[in-house]
Amino acid sequence: MQTVRRRKLEIIVEAPVLSRVEAILKSEGVRGWSVFAGVEGHGATGDWHSEGLSGAEEKRLIFALTSNDAADRVLEKLVAFFEDYPGVVCVSDVDVMRPDRF
Amino acid sequence: MQTVRRRKLEIIVEAPVLSRVEAILKSEGVRGWSVFAGVEGHGATGDWHSEGLSGAEEKRLIFALTSNDAADRVLEKLVAFFEDYPGVVCVSDVDVMRPDRF
Amino acid sequence: MQTVRRRKLEIIVEAPVLSRVEAILKSEGVRGWSVFAGVEGHGATGDWHSEGLSGAEEKRLIFALTSNDAADRVLEKLVAFFEDYPGVVCVSDVDVMRPDRF
Amino acid sequence: MPEALSLAANNLLTPAVLFFALGLFAGLLRSDLAVPDAAAKTLALYLMLAIGFKGGVEASRAGLTADFFNAGATGVILSFIIPVVAFYALRSVARLDRTTAAATAAHYGSVSVVTFAAGTEYLRALGVPFGGYMVAVVALMETPAILTALLLAGGDAAGKQGLRGNLLREVLLNGSVVLLVGSFVIGAVTGERGMAKLDLFVNPLFQGVLALFLLDMGLVAARRLREAKTMTVPLVLFALSMPLVSCAMSIALSALLGVKPADAAVLAILAASASYIAVPAAMRIALPKADPGVYLTLSLGITFPFNLLIGIPLYQAVVATVLG
Amino acid sequence: MPEALSLAANNLLTPAVLFFALGLFAGLLRSDLAVPDAAAKTLALYLMLAIGFKGGVEASRAGLTADFFNAGATGVILSFIIPVVAFYALRSVARLDRTTAAATAAHYGSVSVVTFAAGTEYLRALGVPFGGYMVAVVALMETPAILTALLLAGGDAAGKQGLRGNLLREVLLNGSVVLLVGSFVIGAVTGERGMAKLDLFVNPLFQGVLALFLLDMGLVAARRLREAKTMTVPLVLFALSMPLVSCAMSIALSALLGVKPADAAVLAILAASASYIAVPAAMRIALPKADPGVYLTLSLGITFPFNLLIGIPLYQAVVATVLG
Amino acid sequence: MPEALSLAANNLLTPAVLFFALGLFAGLLRSDLAVPDAAAKTLALYLMLAIGFKGGVEASRAGLTADFFNAGATGVILSFIIPVVAFYALRSVARLDRTTAAATAAHYGSVSVVTFAAGTEYLRALGVPFGGYMVAVVALMETPAILTALLLAGGDAAGKQGLRGNLLREVLLNGSVVLLVGSFVIGAVTGERGMAKLDLFVNPLFQGVLALFLLDMGLVAARRLREAKTMTVPLVLFALSMPLVSCAMSIALSALLGVKPADAAVLAILAASASYIAVPAAMRIALPKADPGVYLTLSLGITFPFNLLIGIPLYQAVVATVLG
């Protein structure tokens, strides 16, 4: 199978600011992504659980396949963003088909 | 820790055709997978949100650890599948324990 | 963008024993993780679907970015754990910013 | 017809319809008000259960008469032929690609259970004595349009041979059809005895659940409108005029096949309504290249609000004038 | 007993039971009809809240009498000993491995709250005057079977020492036990005054919610049956005959300990029922090597439908004949 | 005041409040009892819809009088100034960092819809004739505190310029505000005619849904308390005494602005209540560096139970004594 190397961004952010991160992805040329909802987690600031009352601490996972360059530009922007807001991000190598899509 | 290299498939498909992709996985010898539900996403064909009314555009993520060969065979089949249906797929290297399971 | 190599653990366990795996992560020095809920899956022991009645077979995905050493220690412990309980685990390389967090 | 107008205003002012307007308003202003998916799905199940069961009990009171067969046959024929008209309108006037035109046509040939619910509430308030079996007609009208659409789409339908058998099963055993028909049968079988047990659940509770559900439909319709990328003036005109065409076709056929006027009013509302639950899922499977941004925006974003706010009293008034 | 048969038919024809049959039917035909998880969980919470609260109010009316202690003791003893019988039957006749046999036995020693709900509706319709405190007996019977099963499983239980303490806490503080007992206490404490506030919520609404919940149980049971991989004839026979054995044991012990006949009818239904909410989760923790494909298919896929459709009127008839 | 004490006991003994205690108890013992998120969100939507609609119908009965303007103005002023007092208390006594103090202050300046629901149930039981328009006052009091908090936080607010415009829109169009106000307007517009349709849904059903919702709030509050890492004695004292201070401020201002005593009782309860739905989400956006482990634990884990179990009858008694 003919595949091409691309980058996968995985970003965890709080639900109330999800749209702000999506705006960064769009502005840096990421052409597609999918969002998943977490149910709980643990980090430097303690535990959280999705609970339906305040929802303020709920987390979302953004999963985005993109080019090396776009991934780099997004990371650059996220450094500043994560100074203000909690969350984590990682990038890794993946093989994709139809590379022109990403 | 003794680990072995295997492949991880991550496939995003629309909920109404999930079972068709699962049939491909089964027929190509993938022995296990897990499915997650997305909450929203963005792509070439616009935005979607899981909403509970039509559900037609809802997306699922299939996460499958498998052998290099099975992953290749699945990709081969998915090329044809993704000509008809929307969705994305990527493959990457992972280290696993108990390699005989995959 | 300046990034550093770290490890990503992805662990699938049954919901009733999630807290036992989280205790292992904590004890081995993993400093953060996020948990997601699966909707269905397939494996050696057959199919499962999240269904709301018994919930006994529901699966959770733990997503944890951590250091190479902590990942190794967790794997060591999970070998024993997965002798008793069903589930799968894989590890892969990722690039992160703010490496001191992990 | 000033009376019709004042009735229309009255219809506009039920809490359920106003909650739809609230949802639409909140959605257009991008409020973060949202009904969880699982709740929307559950409310939809409840509505189908209640509608089916009530219809069954009413049918058990009246018995299955020739009226049912007239209305049922008219409904099925409409569901088969409306897509043909819709398809050619979309191809010629709106210049839509073949596949998207066929998928959209399927939506307009099929029906909306919630439009039926709102419409029958309106007719009940007016004392129009339609038959309880009209619920069964709803179920009969859900799927024929899908078959017409597949023929219209021709070679563009996905998945080739292998999928066809599966698709037919999936369409016929579609959850909303099964629940509606099943509840109807349960209502018909248990009759008054069953109603004694479920009375509160399916009757006084209904308006409240409908209000909450319509709130969500308003929010979803608003998002569809906000995010619509491929809307054109001809498409919008289609979504506003196709219900009128369907209503006219329904009245003509009802007259032809001797449907009694009260049932014809329900049929006109059903014909004018467009599906947004069962058909979209079938189209994602059968015609994945069709653009959901078109068919969902038209059916959910334009035709549904139009029918709810204007169509229902209009169709009733026209049927009353024409068929007496 | 032709009267019993006609009553059984009557029981079969309540809307709630028919919705179970509809779910079973839709599921076996692979319809995509589905109740969201979150809704199923919430409906289950509602049912336990309503059942517990109603039982508590009734108990506050009658006061806690010796009858309660007789029924409670009988129930606890049954929950401890039924698993022993089930275990040996599964080992010897069905040749199941030790661990799966023990886990399955735990399900049959414990109880099903929904079978209790359907059974007491049936008894109420017949005018059988059982005590409101039977709800507390349900809670008492949920967990003892788990302890017996762990003893029967012996060394195969997972997690060794460390987990044991945790497990005991998890079992005793199991959500359904806590909610049932808590609601019972709240009902008992607030009595008529409380009932004045929750009357509509826990009484007329109950049948409707039960119908929706049973629709889902039918769907889930059907999937269990469809996907069952490890079913054998002896296992199916076990799932159909074990309830009869438990019913017989319950009647004998009720006679011995002087349980009043109306309460004995409830106990027989409880003894014959098998858990599918609390016990499976405990077994995934304590006996993870036991096959859920066996115990969930038997309890949810076979025994539950059997009890709902045939068992309840049968047990009542037998108790009425034997204990008068 | 022995009468007040017995009334307080009576308040403690409603099923809804006891279900809150049950949730708290189950949560503190780490039971796995849990209400699905989607259900909790939906129950919250239902409560706001019902509260808003009922208030609107009542307001349509009485008409909008000067009383409404007095109560509304008092509420808005309180929501603006309570955060200032809370902020300085948190800074000086509890030695909290500036940002967390500001975010916490916003919670205490805003209001809790469920405390309002429980409080008005209590006042209704006592026959205190407050105005239906008080629902509109709830909505008016939800957001001003957020603005005060942003000023108090000063340069620490996140996202700089660009976000400000967005934030204002998000706060004003917050889902709970939109639903509450929208339902109020729908109730006011449809009046008795609307109430005839939704009566069962918003009245007798209300207590039951409130009970289930409070069960969940008890569970969530217990988890907050269990996982609280940064709690200190001064913070706990703040959460217990700030409601008393707010109540006092409310009474003083009500006297000054001529709010009628029945409305002043509601205002005192609102002033003493702290937000846990709308404000936390706004703070995650605007003041992400503020610690939710502080503000959610205080508002949801301490102040909410305190108000529900002790505060409501206390504030009522004080208002009755002071304002007659």
Ligand SMILES: Nc1ncnc2c1ncn2[C@@H]1O[C@H](COP(=O)(O)O)[C@@H](O)[C@H]1O
């Ligand atoms: N190392 C990690 N791996 C995965 N998720 C993480 C990690 N660290 C933090 N998170 C997620 O981000 C949330 C906030 O993290 P923190 O700011 O460290 O409290 C946590 O509750 C987790 O859901």
Ligand SMILES: Nc1ncnc2c1ncn2[C@@H]1O[C@H](COP(=O)(O)O)[C@@H](O)[C@H]1O
């Ligand atoms: N690059 C991507 N990374 C992750 N998910 C994607 C990507 N592209 C598309 N998707 C998902 O697939 C859906 C359909 O994509 P498309 O066919 O491009 O509209 C999107 O709405 C996303 O949920």
Ligand SMILES: Nc1ncnc2c1ncn2[C@@H]1O[C@H](COP(=O)(O)O)[C@@H](O)[C@H]1O
């Ligand atoms: N290769 C795999 N990739 C992803 N998930 C898996 C895999 N194998 C098993 N699983 C998940 O783990 C569950 C239990 O697996 P098993 O013990 O093989 O039946 C499955 O139902 C899947 O949800």
Ligand code: NA
């Ligand atoms: Na139609």
Ligand code: NA
């Ligand atoms: Na039993």
Ligand code: NA
């Ligand atoms: Na306040």
